[in-house]
Each structure stands twice: as C-alpha cells, then as structure tokens.
Amino acid sequence: MNLAAKLTITALCASFATSAMATEWNASVWGKRRAFTEHIEKLAELVAEKSGGEFTINVSYGGLSKNTENLDGISIGAFEMAQFCAGYHADKNRAITVLELPFLGVNTLAEEVAVSNAVYAHPAVAEEMAQWNAKMLMTSPMPQYNLVGTGEPRDALAKFDGMRVRATGGIGKAFSAVGGVPTSVTSSEAYQAMQSGVVDTVAFAQHAHLSFGTINEADWWTANLNPGTVNCPVVVNIDAYEALSDEERKILDESVPEAIDYYLENYGKLLEQWESVLAEKGVQKVMIADGELAAFKEKAGAPLHKAWIEEMSAQGLPAQELYDLLNTTLDNSRK
Incomplete structure (x- = not known):
C-alpha cells in the first residue's frame, strides 16, 4: 500500500472516531426564534464553541413535538432538551406552579430568575421532575x-365579567376570580382565536404579542394590569445528562448563567422598543386606575395563594415551604 493510501485510511479512521465521540442533542421548542428562546440559542452557541464543535444542540421549533407535549417527549427520551410552560399541564409539574400564582409582586426579570432558581433547586421540584425523567436546567x-x-x-x-381571555395557569384563575372566562389555547393558536372572535383578549408578555401576531389584531393594551406571569423551564432528559462526559456536563452547566445573562440583555432591548411598537401599530395604551388594581388583587391575590397552598398540601407537596421560599428569595434579591 502506498503512502497516499495509508494517509487516506488514517484520515478516514480519525474522522469516524471523531464522529463517534461527538455528542449531538436535540432541543424541542415551538413557534419561531424570538426573545423567549434566545437563551436556548445562546446555550447551543456556547456549548458548541467551548467543546470545539464536539457537543452540539440542535434547536427545533415545533419539528419534534407539540409545545404541550414536550415534557412527555423528555420522559421517553424522544429528545434531550425541551422548553415547556407549567400552565400547559399543571398536574404534571405541580410544585413549580407556585411561580405562576397571580400578584406575587415580582417586578423585574432579574427577580423572576432569582425566585425560579430557588424553587427549581427545591428537592420537591427535583423529585417531581424525575418522574418525567427530567432535570431542571434553566x-x-x-x-x-x-x-x-x-x-x-x-x-x-x-368589564372583565364575561370577558373571554386567552390565559393559562394562575393568570387564568385570576381572571376567573373576577368573572372572566379563560381559555387555554396554545400560544400558537392565540392569534387565530382572537381573529375569529373565540376570545376577546389575550394575555401575553410583550415578546409573545409580537411573535404570535396578537398585537396586529389589537386596539388596546393594558400597560399596568400586571396580574402575573407564566413559568417556562428548560429541562434536560436525565439519562442524556448523565451520559455526558464530565467535561461536557461542566460546559453545559457553566454556560447556563451566560445564556441567562444574554437573555436578560436581549429582552431588555425589546422592552425599550415596546412603546414605539404600540405607536407604530396604533394600539392604545390603557392605564388601569389604582382602585381597580387594588380590587383585582384583593379578589385574585391572597385568596388564590391560600387556595393553592391548601390544595397542594392536601396532595402531599410542601406547599407552604415552597411559597415561603419564593417570598424569602424575593425579599433577599431586593437587598
């Protein structure tokens, strides 16, 4: 065999060995790339960069699963990473629904990160997620x-009495408490539901009003209603996580804070542009009077918090402990 042939075989063997050693993950999200998914995109970028391309994450927008079935997909190992929202299947992730209670008083994205991280780290959350072969990542x-x-x-x-609103989780319960009629159509279906008159209103964060087109149907937007938010973790399949090499696992874990920082910076830019978006689309900015807000909070705040604690405690969860952890973390984050 001549030298050229030997070199070719050597190169092919090296190529096959490299391919065999490379780790490729799939991440299931939905919709399209937007502010809500930028930390996942950044995480994939960081992991590939730090591993020299030996560990990659392919982000799929709806190609792997429905958004309401991502946790099921993780449980059977259909993909290694996924994003989901607690309100999509509250019975499967009861412990983290504390983060979706209305009127918690979380005011900033940084505070949202702090309380989420604290609750995710609680043993009750890890135990419940493990039932789905899932581990909280970010x-x-x-x-x-x-x-x-x-x-x-x-x-x-x-005017909320009888209002048909697209809202999930604790926000949906908040509107129910004041006579609203919540429907839990998925975010991808919200525009069509609004356009066809199935709902009168849609409750979203700013990025989703943009991404899913509901702002294009809107005549008005409530600037200060602030009934709460939804909590949407990114999880990984436990088996896939444990199958990573020590170096790959370190790269993944250490890239999470960087990805979150990037997300916060990027979302901040979107919030800065929101006022100009409203003006451009001719959407009226509505300010709810303080008295109306206080009345809403009185009916949908503490009573729903108390009901959640009682219901989850009856199901064997350390509900009061989770609730207190959230509030203590929020207080400490402000210090």
Whole structure:
C-alpha cells in the first residue's frame, strides 16, 4: 500500500472516531426564534464553541413535538432538551406552579430568575421532575403579562365579567376570580382565536404579542394590569445528562448563567422598543386606575395563594415551604 493510501485510511479512521465521540442533542421548542428562546440559542452557541464543535444542540421549533407535549417527549427520551410552560399541564409539574400564582409582586426579570432558581433547586421540584425523567436546567424569565384586546378597552374590573381571555395557569384563575372566562389555547393558536372572535383578549408578555401576531389584531393594551406571569423551564432528559462526559456536563452547566445573562440583555432591548411598537401599530395604551388594581388583587391575590397552598398540601407537596421560599428569595434579591 502506498503512502497516499495509508494517509487516506488514517484520515478516514480519525474522522469516524471523531464522529463517534461527538455528542449531538436535540432541543424541542415551538413557534419561531424570538426573545423567549434566545437563551436556548445562546446555550447551543456556547456549548458548541467551548467543546470545539464536539457537543452540539440542535434547536427545533415545533419539528419534534407539540409545545404541550414536550415534557412527555423528555420522559421517553424522544429528545434531550425541551422548553415547556407549567400552565400547559399543571398536574404534571405541580410544585413549580407556585411561580405562576397571580400578584406575587415580582417586578423585574432579574427577580423572576432569582425566585425560579430557588424553587427549581427545591428537592420537591427535583423529585417531581424525575418522574418525567427530567432535570431542571434553566428558566425562561418573562415580565408580567398584560392584555391586548379589540373594541372598547377593558379598563375596569366590571368589564372583565364575561370577558373571554386567552390565559393559562394562575393568570387564568385570576381572571376567573373576577368573572372572566379563560381559555387555554396554545400560544400558537392565540392569534387565530382572537381573529375569529373565540376570545376577546389575550394575555401575553410583550415578546409573545409580537411573535404570535396578537398585537396586529389589537386596539388596546393594558400597560399596568400586571396580574402575573407564566413559568417556562428548560429541562434536560436525565439519562442524556448523565451520559455526558464530565467535561461536557461542566460546559453545559457553566454556560447556563451566560445564556441567562444574554437573555436578560436581549429582552431588555425589546422592552425599550415596546412603546414605539404600540405607536407604530396604533394600539392604545390603557392605564388601569389604582382602585381597580387594588380590587383585582384583593379578589385574585391572597385568596388564590391560600387556595393553592391548601390544595397542594392536601396532595402531599410542601406547599407552604415552597411559597415561603419564593417570598424569602424575593425579599433577599431586593437587598
């Protein structure tokens, strides 16, 4: 065999060995790339960069699973990473629904990260997620939700009575407490539901009003209703995580804070542009009076918190402990 042939065989063997050693993950998200998914995109970028391309994460927007079935996909190992929102299947992730209670008083994305991280680290959360072969990796912090709607602005509590609203989780329960009629159509279906009149209003964070087009149907937007937000973790399949090499696991774990920092910076830019978006699309900015806000909070705040603690405690979860942890973390984050 001549030298050229030997070199070719050697190169091929090296190539096959490299391919065999490379780790490739799939991450299931939905919609399209937007502020809500930038930390996942950044994480994939960091992991590939730090591993020299030997550990890659392919981010799929709806190609692997429905958003409401991502946790199921993780449980059977259909993919290694996924994003989901607690309100999509509250019975499967009861412990973290404490983060979706209305009127918690979380004011900033940084505070949202702090309380989410604290709750995710609680043993009860890890135990419940393990039932789905899932491990919490990072949160997807979102600002307080607000409504967009058509027709006359819903600027008083009395006008929420009978209002058909796209809202999930604790936000949906908050509107129910004041006579609203929540529907849990997925985020991808919200625009069509609004356009066809299935709902009168849609509760989203700013990025979602943009990404899913609801802002294009809106006549008005509530600037200060702030009933709460949804909590949407990114999880990994436990088997896949444990199959990583020590170096790969270190790269993944250490890249999470960097990815979150990038997310916060990017989302901050979107919030700065929001006012100009409203002006450009001719959407009226509605400010709810302080008295109306206080009445909303009185009906949908503490009573729903108490009900959640009682219900989850009856199911064997350390509900009061989770609730207190959230509030203690929030207080400490402000110090």
